[in-house]
Amino acid sequence: xxxxxxxxxxxxxxxxxxxxSDTTKVTLLKAYSDRNGSIKILxxxxxxxxxxxxxxxxxxxLPDNSYRFMGDKKISATGTYQNQFVYLxxxxxxxxxxxxxxxxxxxxxxxxxxxGGKDFSFLVSDGKTLQLIKDSKNxxxxxxxxxxxxxxxxxxxxxxxxxxxxKTMSQLSTDNEFSTVLNGSNFTSFDIVEKGRKIIIGxxxxxxxxxxxxxxxxxxxxxxxxxxxxxxxxxxxxxxxxGSNEGAFAMRDSGKYDYYNGxxxxxGNKVIHISAGPGRSVxxxxxxxxxxxxxxxxxxEEKAVYFEEQVxxxxxxxxxxxxxxxxxxxxxxxxxxxxxxxDGLWTSMYLGGEIFRYxxxxxxxxxxxxxxxxxxMERLYTVNPVPGFPARSFERSGHIESLxxxxxxxxxxxxxxxWKSTTSSDEIIGHIFAFGAMAELVDDPSMKTRxxxxxxxxxxxxxxxxxxxxxxxxxxxxxxxxxxxxxNSFPTNxxxxxxxxxxxxxxxxxxxxxxxxxxxxxxAFELMNKFGYYENMMRPMSExxxxxxxxxxxxxxxxxxxxxxxxxxxxxxxxxxxxYAFNDTLKTAYKKQIxxxxxxERPEKExxxxxxxxxxxxxxxxxxxxxxxxxxxxxxxxxxxxxxSHRKDIGLIEPNFRKQTTKExxxxxxxxxxxxxxxxxxxxxxxxxGTSEESAGDIWLLPYWMGRFLGIISAPAK
Numbered sequence: 075x076x077x078x079x080x081x082x083x084x085x086x087x088x089x090x091x092x093x094x095s096d097t098t099k100v101t102l103l104k105a106y107s108d109r110n111g112s113i114k115i116l117x118x119x120x121x122x123x124x125x126x127x128x129x130x131x132x133x134x135x136l137p138d139n140s141y142r143f144m145g146d147k148k149i150s151a152t153g154t155y156q157n158q159f160v161y162l163x164x165x166x167x168x169x170x171x172x173x174x175x176x177x178x179x180x181x182x183x184x185x186x187x188x189x190g191g192k193d194f195s196f197l198v199s200d201g202k203t204l205q206l207i208k209d210s211k212n213x214x215x216x217x218x219x220x221x222x223x224x225x226x227x228x229x230x231x232x233x234x235x236x237x238x239x240x241k242t243m244s245q246l247s248t249d250n251e252f253s254t255v256l257n258g259s260n261f262t263s264f265d266i267v268e269k270g271r272k273i274i275i276g277x278x279x280x281x282x283x284x285x286x287x288x289x290x291x292x293x294x295x296x297x298x299x300x301x302x303x304x305x306x307x308x309x310x311x312x313x314x315x316x317g318s319n320e321g322a323f324a325m326r327d328s329g330k331y332d333y334y335n336g337x338x339x340x341x342g343n344k345v346i347h348i349s350a351g352p353g354r355s356v357x358x359x360x361x362x363x364x365x366x367x368x369x370x371x372x373x374x375e376e377k378a379v380y381f382e383e384q385v386x387x388x389x390x391x392x393x394x395x396x397x398x399x400x401x402x403x404x405x406x407x408x409x410x411x412x413x414x415x416x417d418g419l420w421t422s423m424y425l426g427g428e429i430f431r432y433x434x435x436x437x438x439x440x441x442x443x444x445x446x447x448x449x450x451m452e453r454l455y456t457v458n459p460v461p462g463f464p465a466r467s468f469e470r471s472g473h474i475e476s477l478x479x480x481x482x483x484x485x486x487x488x489x490x491x492x493w494k495s496t497t498s499s500d501e502i503i504g505h506i507f508a509f510g511a512m513a514e515l516v517d518d519p520s521m522k523t524r525x526x527x528x529x530x531x532x533x534x535x536x537x538x539x540x541x542x543x544x545x546x547x548x549x550x551x552x553x554x555x556x557x558x559x560x561x562n563s564f565p566t567n568x569x570x571x572x573x574x575x576x577x578x579x580x581x582x583x584x585x586x587x588x589x590x591x592x593x594x595x596x597x598a599f600e601l602m603n604k605f606g607y608y609e610n611m612m613r614p615m616s617e618x619x620x621x622x623x624x625x626x627x628x629x630x631x632x633x634x635x636x637x638x639x640x641x642x643x644x645x646x647x648x649x650x651x652x653x654y655a656f657n658d659t660l661k662t663a664y665k666k667q668i669x670x671x672x673x674x675e676r677p678e679k680e681x682x683x684x685x686x687x688x689x690x691x692x693x694x695x696x697x698x699x700x701x702x703x704x705x706x707x708x709x710x711x712x713x714x715x716x717x718x719s720h721r722k723d724i725g726l727i728e729p730n731f732r733k734q735t736t737k738e739x740x741x742x743x744x745x746x747x748x749x750x751x752x753x754x755x756x757x758x759x760x761x762x763x764g765t766s767e768e769s770a771g772d773i774w775l776l777p778y779w780m781g782r783f784l785g786i787i788s789a790p791a792k
Contacts, residue, residue: 462535
């Protein structure tokens with residue numbers, strides 16, 4: 075059976091460069107870019123320009139004094155003509171291009187709207203009157219009766235001006251015949267699209283399509299949009315972009331929308347104006363500043379290189395894969411690398427990715443990354459006094475009150491260090507996954523030996539203590555329990571019974587595979603045959619749900635909804651379960667179990683789980699969706715406030731056990747940044763405001779490099 079392979083051709087990766095404005099002093103109006111890539115921003119207070127911004131490092135909007143003798147011009151509007159900046163004042167249309175020769179007078183002292191036509195003619199308006207000028211001559215004057223003019227567009231192919239009012243759209247033909255062609259209400263903005271074949275008109279409640287050839291509206295008003303209150307429309311590079319009071323969105327070829335909400339993309343959500351920016355970028359002007367949405371051709375491997383740098387520069391703490399916390403509104407220079415309950419797990423997953431990277435590339439830097447994280451993982455076992463017991467984390471002493479869950483921290487016998495107790499089962503399955511992968515795939519003899527020793531160390535502790543993880547106080551940790559009395563105390567439909575059975579068999583198989591110690595094999599078969607762990611493991615995911623009414627409170631608490639952290643533990647454990655199966659009969663059964671779980675997960679389009687499923691050799695594992703996950707994941711992994719629950723283009727569903735909120739999962743770059751133990755159907759994240767940055771080590775690099783190792787993602791196409 076041949077598995078499908080994704081050929082790593084370049085795709086367009088979007089990202090944002092943000093420029094913030096002082097909203098207490100400046101009211102922004104329009105933003106344009108010229109043929110040189112220069113950007114001008116018009117405000118009520120005069121011309122501005124962006125300064126100092128780059129990806130992840132926001133810039134500012136400052137006064138533009140580059141043309142020092144323009145200060146006395148009362149500029150009321152700006153735009154571009156033949157890709158050069160042009161300006162409108164109370165008496166003239168002018169430019170600094172063409173050696174300054176464009177200087178065409180008009181007589182509308184309150185003029186604030188204009189558009190260039192043929193041969194340097196310009197249609198100017200003050201919102202009531204229209205005046206067509208050329209070389210300071212008034213060619214035509216008119217008005218729209220009973221309406222306020224909002225915008226003007228010129229169709230170069232037809233030689234026609236289109237004029238939008240709040241409740242009408244009119245046309246000025248090539249022979250200067252003026253006619254109103256559409257009546258409506260609550261119009262806000264418009265643009266001519268598809269080379270003059272359509273006009274898209276925004277309203278306060280959706281948009282409508284107009285056919286210039288027939289001069290009729292096409293179909294009904296479209297309200298199935300992320301936001302229906304349209305504030306701006308512009309076709310850029312063949313895509314129709316919409317501004318709203320809740321962000322911007324662009325229409326895909328499929329008719330769905332790419333939604334740009336929150337400070338991942340924009341300084342503010344109230345969009346004023348949209349225009350084409352330098353290169354392939356789009357300028358989205360908001361009340362809070364300018365967002366430049368840029369597009370760059372990139373392969374998945376190039377994205378991996380970027381994320382490798384992100385991890386190494388900002389997310390390695392004592393060798394652990396850590397988050398950057400306590401940032402001030404996205405300022406990376408202000409954060410610190412924080413401790414976590416799951417330092418061991420997140421590091422195991424990052425380490426797994428680096429192991430796969432080394433197996434594929436033999437890159438010495440990947441091997442060194444593995445070595446450094448292995449050292450951190452090793453020290454979890456020695457920094458505390460309990461033989462075979464790994465700490466959750468360790469940190470320099472004297473700061474316990476500043477660490478998360480300070481009551482769980484203990485002083486180490488090693489001077490200057492403290493360690494975190496209460497280690498849980500998700501840590502252990504992560505350790506065994508990474509150590510097993512290292513023992514198999516890393517060709518450094520010392521690292522192989524150390525990885526096997528760690529497997530044997532922790533598994534000997536678990537076996538010695540009757541399948542419990544015993545903490546410093548001599549008691550099992552809350553979650554480190556694989557003993558049948560605990561596991562089989564759950565009703566058969568409660569997930570922990572199936573999960574703990576699957577994980578412990580995976581760990582015992584891995585230990586046996588690398589140590590050849592019979593005690594691990596004997597215990598595994600005892601659990602499967604005598605205590606029903608095989609039956610527990612094989613139970614279909616469709617049977618997992620809420621505990622029955624007569625169950626104890628713990629079982630009810632553990633089954634109040636789908637646990638996505640359990641999914642992470644299952645799939646990380648599937649590496650050892652399938653790859654190191656005791657025999658082919660079990661391997662075939664495990665494959666069935668893994669695919670059954672994957673079927674339940676398919677709506678989430680979770681890249682990691684699709685790729686973990688591919689390790690079974692199945693030809694169906696949603697490779698397309700896995701690649702979609704990898705390509706659509708945002709380069710900006712800062713935790714910004716994100717809002718989607720208000721959207722009118724998503725199908726909300728009734729509350730359910732799986733906590734699925736919509737019929738179809740949103741792309742990763744439209745939803746909150748999430749680790750693999752989170753619900754991909756969460757729509758909003760409120761009140762974070764750029765206070766932390768997640769590491770790509772476990773979120774992105776693990777599935778990508780695992781895909782490369784399994785051969786289902788190619789090297790970049792040549």
